[in-house]
Amino acid sequence: MRVVNRIDPSLYLQNQQTRGTGSNSLGKDDFLKILMAQIKNQNPLDPMKDKEFISQMTQFSSLEQMTNMSQSFQAFTESQSLPPVIQYSHLIGKEVSYPVYDQETGFVDRIETGMVQSVNQKDGQTHLELGNGGLVGVGEITKVSETDQSIEDAENDVETNG
Structure with missing residues (x-):
């Protein structure tokens, strides 16, 4: 029986490059995926408390509103900046x-x-x-x-x- 002690890093790096979206920042979709994974994989004997879940959803909602407001403000600023x-x-x-x-x-x-x-x-x-x-x-x-x-x-x- 042959035991493999080493993982080929080229395979790991290739998989890493093709996995993500190419962005280092997390978006709202990524946040929801993480939250859903956390709910699916929680310990059934010690489930996530309601307060924690509500807190995380509130944080997500605030983040989404700030992102939307930032995008709207950016569009407004661009529309108002006319050449002199x-x-x-x-x-x-x-x-x-x-x-x-x-x-x-x-x-x-x-x-x-x-x-x-x-x-x-x-x-x-x-x-x-x-x-x-x-x-x-x-x-x-x-x-x-x-x-x-x-x-x-x-x-x-x-x-x-x-």
Whole structure:
């Protein structure tokens, strides 16, 4: 009679690689499988207490709700993160006011206005290109208003459609 003292590790490793889902984290299905295996294989003379079972199911329910909430929040965050160019594109055609600083003192010298022609993004900064040729950072805007032309267009639309 021949006794085998050694297990071939290559067979064990091959079986290990094909067994799992490829993920190191446990999901809700894995949790339910473990819980069902625990219930099936419990000692019939000392069964799992009701409190333990309810506690584990509560933990599972909480985990599932947190996972769902996390996924929903991630989807919401992705839907809200618009590129700055698109985020500020509604300012095109609007009149914006912005401070002009005195070069010597660094204090606000005056407030100027200009009509936004386009929105530009360069080096991580978003700027508004104005009709007067100026370039203003979006953080410098102090006021946004309708231009006289856009008000006239709106009034004409009301007269034509009304």
